[in-house]
Amino acid sequence: MQQPESGPRPAKRLRTSEPAPPPSPLPAAAAADALAGWSAMKPQPQPPQLQQQQRQAGSSAGPAGPAAFVSPEWLEQSLAQGQPLPAAGFPPPEEPEVLTPVAGGRSSRQGSCPSVREGARPGSRESIRSGSTQRRQGGVDADDRRRWLGEDMWHEGCATMGAVELMLQGVFSEERSRQIGNEPLVQALSELSKYEGALAADSKLEGGVELGSERGEINERALQYARAAASVRACAYRLCPPVRAHQLPFVAESTADKICQILETGTCAPLEFFRADQPVRDSRGRVRPDSAGGATRARFCKLPGVAQKTAERWWQLGLRSFDDVERAAQPGGPLAEGGEAPIGTEARFSLEHREDLLEGTRREEVLEMMAAVQAGVQAVTGAAEGWKVEVVGGGRRSQAAHDADFCVTHPSVPLEGVLLQLRGHLVREGRLFPPGEAMFRTQHGRMPTHIERLRHEHLRRLSSGTPSRRTLDRFDRLHAIYRTAAGRACRIDVIFVPPDEWAFGFLGWVGSKTFLRHMRRLADDRGMFLNSHRLFAVQDGQSVMVPDEAPPRHAGGKPHWPPGWAPGRRVEHERDIFELLGLPYREPHKRDMPG
DNA sequence: AAAAAC
DNA sequence: TTTTTGC
DNA sequence: GTTTTGC
DNA sequence: AAAACA
Numbered sequence: 001m002q003q004p005e006s007g008p009r010p011a012k013r014l015r016t017s018e019p020a021p022p023p024s025p026l027p028a029a030a031a032a033d034a035l036a037g038w039s040a041m042k043p044q045p046q047p048p049q050l051q052q053q054q055r056q057a058g059s060s061a062g063p064a065g066p067a068a069f070v071s072p073e074w075l076e077q078s079l080a081q082g083q084p085l086p087a088a089g090f091p092p093p094e095e096p097e098v099l100t101p102v103a104g105g106r107s108s109r110q111g112s113c114p115s116v117r118e119g120a121r122p123g124s125r126e127s128i129r130s131g132s133t134q135r136r137q138g139g140v141d142a143d144d145r146r147r148w149l150g151e152d153m154w155h156e157g158c159a160t161m162g163a164v165e166l167m168l169q170g171v172f173s174e175e176r177s178r179q180i181g182n183e184p185l186v187q188a189l190s191e192l193s194k195y196e197g198a199l200a201a202d203s204k205l206e207g208g209v210e211l212g213s214e215r216g217e218i219n220e221r222a223l224q225y226a227r228a229a230a231s232v233r234a235c236a237y238r239l240c241p242p243v244r245a246h247q248l249p250f251v252a253e254s255t256a257d258k259i260c261q262i263l264e265t266g267t268c269a270p271l272e273f274f275r276a277d278q279p280v281r282d283s284r285g286r287v288r289p290d291s292a293g294g295a296t297r298a299r300f301c302k303l304p305g306v307a308q309k310t311a312e313r314w315w316q317l318g319l320r321s322f323d324d325v326e327r328a329a330q331p332g333g334p335l336a337e338g339g340e341a342p343i344g345t346e347a348r349f350s351l352e353h354r355e356d357l358l359e360g361t362r363r364e365e366v367l368e369m370m371a372a373v374q375a376g377v378q379a380v381t382g383a384a385e386g387w388k389v390e391v392v393g394g395g396r397r398s399q400a401a402h403d404a405d406f407c408v409t410h411p412s413v414p415l416e417g418v419l420l421q422l423r424g425h426l427v428r429e430g431r432l433f434p435p436g437e438a439m440f441r442t443q444h445g446r447m448p449t450h451i452e453r454l455r456h457e458h459l460r461r462l463s464s465g466t467p468s469r470r471t472l473d474r475f476d477r478l479h480a481i482y483r484t485a486a487g488r489a490c491r492i493d494v495i496f497v498p499p500d501e502w503a504f505g506f507l508g509w510v511g512s513k514t515f516l517r518h519m520r521r522l523a524d525d526r527g528m529f530l531n532s533h534r535l536f537a538v539q540d541g542q543s544v545m546v547p548d549e550a551p552p553r554h555a556g557g558k559p560h561w562p563p564g565w566a567p568g569r570r571v572e573h574e575r576d577i578f579e580l581l582g583l584p585y586r587e588p589h590k591r592d593m594p595g
Numbered sequence: 596a597a598a599a600a601c
Numbered sequence: 602t603t604t605t606t607g608c
Numbered sequence: 609g610t611t612t613t614g615c
Numbered sequence: 616a617a618a619a620c621a
Contacts, residue, residue, distance in 0.1 A: 139618075162619075163617080163618060164618085164619095220617095223616085223617095224617070228616090228617095249617095250616085250618085251617090252617055252618090254617090255616070255617085283616085525619090
C-alpha cells in the first residue's frame, strides 16, 4: 500500500552533502549506462485492432456523401454534431469490438451502485451532500479513485486529495497501459490533443471580430484532451463502455461521451473531422473557424522550424502534402524566394530531410550523439574527467523519441561559455549542420543573475495575478540538427545545467510536458513555485528557495519538513523533489503522461 | 524570454 | 516585427 | 458563477 | 472541458 518505488519513505537517509556528481565513465560506457533502462523495455508489440480500424478510417477521408450504408452510430453522432459526419469512421456493425467486462474482479462494483451515481451529475446539486459528508474534490468518489489508481498505488490520503495530486499518484507508462488494454483509447485522445494543438494559431482577430477562443496562450481543448489521455493511461483496469462521467479524474460528461464512442466505434466525431481535414464544431454545434485542415496542419507541424502559423499559411495556400510544399517551393512557386510566402531556411532543410527527421532517432544514434557531446566537452575544456552527460527527454522516458536530448554538467569546471565552444567544435567536426543551413539555435549567457530573476518572477506571479508570459528555463542550450556518421539528420538538444540545479534541470528536461504541468500545479497548490531551476516558497514577502532557505509547504501552505528532511539538507536527486512535494517517486519511464 | 528569420 | 524554440 | 489551466 | 474557488 505504500508507493512501490519510493521505498520506505520515512526512514530516509540523512545526508550532509556530497556536492560532486560521480566522475563520468568513458563515452561508450556512459552511453550504455544512461540507456540501461531501455533494455528493460520491449519493442512495440502489436496495437490492438482498434487502431487499424482507426487508420483505415483516416485514409479514406471525405464527408459522408451518398453513403450506401448508414450505421446507427454515424446517424447518432451526426445528429449530435448537427452535421453529416465523414462516413469513414463508421463501419457496418458487423462485429462489435470484443470488450470484456472490466478485468480482474475489480468490476464487481461496476455500475452496481446507481444510488450515488445516477443522480450525480455535477449540474445537479443533489450530488453534493450538503458538504459535510466526505466532500470530495475532483468529482471522482473514493471507490472510483481506488479502482482507477489500483490497489498497489492506493493509500488513505488518496480519498480526499485534489485531482492534480491524485493524478500524480498514478503510473504513466505506455507499456503498462498497453497491457491493460487502454492504450488505443489513450492514442485517440492524444491524437485529438495534437490536432487541437496544431490549430493554436492566434485567431484573435478575424474580420475585426474577437473569436475569444484563445485566452493567453494555453489551448484549453488541447489541455483537456491531454489530461484525459493521461488519466486513461494511468487507469489500472481496462475501460469498457459505459464509461461514466467522473469515473476517472479529468473525465466528466463531455469526455466520457467521447470515450464511449471511441470504445464502441473506434472513433468519435471530432476525431473523424480532424482526420478528414474538415472543420469541427464546438459543443453548441457552431463551426469553429480556422479548424479546417487539422490532420494536414498537424503533419506540417512535425517539421522542425514549422509551427502553427506556417502550417496554417501552407494550408491556406492549398498545400495538402509535403510533396505539395516541395513543389510550391520550386522557383516560381508561392513558397519560392520572392514568392507570396517564402519558405524559411529551417523549414526548407526540414522538408528536404523529412524522411530522416520524421522517422525519429534510433537508439544507436542517440548513443553516437551522446559520445560526440561527451568527447566534445572534454576536448574544448581540456577536462578529461568529471563530465556528466545524460539522456533526457522522451528518450529517457521511453524507447521512442523524435529527437535526442542531453543534459550536461560538471562538478567543478565553470560551464560559462562551454556551450559556444562545443557548438563550434561540433560544426568543425562536421557533426552539426551549420547555421544558415538548418535549425541552429542557441541560448546562452542567461545564467548570471538568474536566481534573482526567478525570485522576482515568483513574486510578480503572486502579486499581480497577471497571467504573465511564460519564462522558459535560463540554461545554456543548443537546438540543432546532427549529422550522424551514417549521414542521417537528427534533431539534437544539449542543455548545460549547473551542478546545484541538476535535479531540477534533469526533472524538467525528462518531462513529460503533461507530467510537469501537473507537478507545477501541485507546487502552486502547496503555495510554492517549481521550475527547471529551483523550488521556491514565500516567506515574509520574500521569495525563498526550498529547502535551502525555508521548509516546503504542505496543504494549506503550512511549512512542514517531510520525514528525513531538516534544515541544511539539499536537493541532490530527483527523488528529493518528489519528497518535498509529498509525492511518491516515479522513475522517468513512469512519467510518460501523453500530451 | 530570446534567438533567428524576415 | 513575426515566428519558433523545450520538457 | 468565476477563475484557472506550467514554467 | 474540468476543477478549484468564491
